[in-house]
Amino acid sequence: MKMAKKCSVFMLCAAVSLSLAACGPKESTSAKSSSKGSELVVWEDKEKSIGIKDAVAAFEKEHDVKVKVVEKPYAKQIEDLRMDGPAGTGPDVLTMPGDQIGTAVTEGLLKELHVKKDVQSLYTDASIQSQMVDQKLYGLPKAVETTVLFYNKDLITEKELPKTLEEWYDYSKKTADGSKFGFLALFDQIYYAESVMSGYGGYIFGKDKDGSYNPSDIGINNEGAVKGAALIQKFYKDGLFPAGIIGEQGINVLESLFTEGKAAAIISGPWNVEAFSNAGINYGITKLPKLENGKNMSSFIGVKSYNVSAFSKNAELAQELAVFLANEKNSKTRYEETKEVPAVKSLANDPAIMKSEAARAVTEQSRFSEPTPNIPEMNEIWTPADSALQTFATGKADPKQALDQAAETAKGQIKAKHSGK
Numbered sequence: 001m002k003m004a005k006k007c008s009v010f011m012l013c014a015a016v017s018l019s020l021a022a023c024g025p026k027e028s029t030s031a032k033s034s035s036k037g038s039e040l041v042v043w044e045d046k047e048k049s050i051g052i053k054d055a056v057a058a059f060e061k062e063h064d065v066k067v068k069v070v071e072k073p074y075a076k077q078i079e080d081l082r083m084d085g086p087a088g089t090g091p092d093v094l095t096m097p098g099d100q101i102g103t104a105v106t107e108g109l110l111k112e113l114h115v116k117k118d119v120q121s122l123y124t125d126a127s128i129q130s131q132m133v134d135q136k137l138y139g140l141p142k143a144v145e146t147t148v149l150f151y152n153k154d155l156i157t158e159k160e161l162p163k164t165l166e167e168w169y170d171y172s173k174k175t176a177d178g179s180k181f182g183f184l185a186l187f188d189q190i191y192y193a194e195s196v197m198s199g200y201g202g203y204i205f206g207k208d209k210d211g212s213y214n215p216s217d218i219g220i221n222n223e224g225a226v227k228g229a230a231l232i233q234k235f236y237k238d239g240l241f242p243a244g245i246i247g248e249q250g251i252n253v254l255e256s257l258f259t260e261g262k263a264a265a266i267i268s269g270p271w272n273v274e275a276f277s278n279a280g281i282n283y284g285i286t287k288l289p290k291l292e293n294g295k296n297m298s299s300f301i302g303v304k305s306y307n308v309s310a311f312s313k314n315a316e317l318a319q320e321l322a323v324f325l326a327n328e329k330n331s332k333t334r335y336e337e338t339k340e341v342p343a344v345k346s347l348a349n350d351p352a353i354m355k356s357e358a359a360r361a362v363t364e365q366s367r368f369s370e371p372t373p374n375i376p377e378m379n380e381i382w383t384p385a386d387s388a389l390q391t392f393a394t395g396k397a398d399p400k401q402a403l404d405q406a407a408e409t410a411k412g413q414i415k416a417k418h419s420g421k
Contacts, residue, residue, distance in 0.1 A: 332352065
């Protein structure tokens with residue numbers, strides 16, 4: 001699932017220029033002795049603990065501590081922490097989507113990390129930015145993802161791939177017949193539609209001079225966003241997208257059409273690599289296409305991170321563990337076991353990673369992408385924006401009318417729910 005909205009997305013920064021520290025910060029002898037005999041609890045993502053098995057063993061030996069690893073769906077760990085943290089049964093270190101950071105910090109669930117700048121600089125700018133709230137650091141990136149283009153090599157070759165979204169429109173006009181389709185995307189969701197709208201000047205939130213998001217500056221209905229939305233509407237209006245890919249079941253329909261060989265190309269993410277491989281599809285993966293104005297379609301970067309619980313009784317040691325798990329050596333090992341692209345700059349061109357077509361595509365697409373906004377106000381954008389997109393996708397309103405209403409609704413909800421900060 002994607003890290004942004006649904007999982008928020010997992011969902012692989014301006015060049016997945018990946019990077020992390022090769023080892024944790026130096027510690028004093030007294031720090032080591034005080035940690036002796038301690039136990040740390042780590043909440044890791046489902047079916048991903050194999051990626052940190054060796055790192056955990058090494059940390060236990062070096063610090064003479066016990067580390068218990070518990071697997072939980074990473075997008076729901078904050079939800080569990082709300083209950084388990086105060087009860088004393090929560091983790092010391094957890095993993096979560098970057099777009100949940102702001103809400104978690106506001107609720108007092110995460111510990112601020114005090115990590116040296118040279119450690120922070122090991123990561124891509126976009127991935128480390130996802131862990132910042134009010135210029136303070138609350139996590140270290142361990143993996144990144146973006147949306148990419150999957151194409152069926154039995155239906156279209158790499159050389160035949162249209163270069164722009166407008167060319168994909170023309171290709172689809174020639175190939176779509178109601179049962180088979182050319183290019184498909186879940187453009188009724190802002191997580192995907194922003195790729196087009198932002199290319200023409202739209203944006204979710206503007207930014208202040210210090211780089212922080214300004215929730216009073218909403219750009220989902222500006223002139224550029226409306227222009228991008230008009231292009232999106234054409235795919236629906238001209239019957240190039242089936243009606244079934246609108247709404248909650250859309251993702252299932254889109255993926256089924258691709259695995260059944262009825263769609264030449266779709267926008268999805270690395271989370272589907274295994275599923276498409278198991279389906280026996282002869283597919284290729286590449287970055288998203290350009291737009292007619294010359295800009296590449298953007299995408300949200302989903303960031304998975306290691307964070308320290310505010311309820312940890314061993315917060316200093318927990319921070320050391322987070323730094324250690326996310327360092328360069330352990331990030332590479334984790335990739336080899338899980339295939340999740342690390343956020344470490346120095347690994348961007350590592351042969352072991354770049355031999356993967358999916359990793360190369362994510363790396364390239366990351367050059368044109370930015371983190372999903374991690375401030376709590378982002379929660380007020382998803383539903384109004386999706387409703388607007390579905391409204392004009394089904395021809396019930398024009399893009400400007402629908403997006404104006406979405407922006408107005410989002411502003412009202414932000415004022416009602418967040419003005420007391």
